[in-house]
Amino acid sequence: MNTLSEFVRNRRKSLGMTQPELAEKAGTGLRFVRDLEQGKKTLRLDKVNQVLGLFGYELGPVRQEREE
Numbered sequence: 001m002n003t004l005s006e007f008v009r010n011r012r013k014s015l016g017m018t019q020p021e022l023a024e025k026a027g028t029g030l031r032f033v034r035d036l037e038q039g040k041k042t043l044r045l046d047k048v049n050q051v052l053g054l055f056g057y058e059l060g061p062v063r064q065e066r067e068e
Contacts, residue, residue, distance in 0.1 A: 005039040026051045
C-alpha cells in the first residue's frame with residue numbers, strides 16, 4: 001500500500017510535472033508540496049485536498065473496522 005506522500009509523488013511524476021509546477025497548479029506553496037511528498041505528519045487537510053483534486057481524488061473520513 002502506498003503512503004499519501006508516495007501517491008502524490010508518483011502521480012506528479014507520471015504526469016511529467018515538477019514540484020513547482022504542481023504547487024502552481026494546485027494553488028499551494030512549493031514548501032507545502034515538498035512537505036507533502038516527504039511525509040510530514042502535520043499538514044492542512046484543505047491544502048492536501050487541493051493537490052489531490054488535480055488528480056481526481058480527495059482525502060476524507062473512512063470507517064475503521066475494529067475487533068472487539
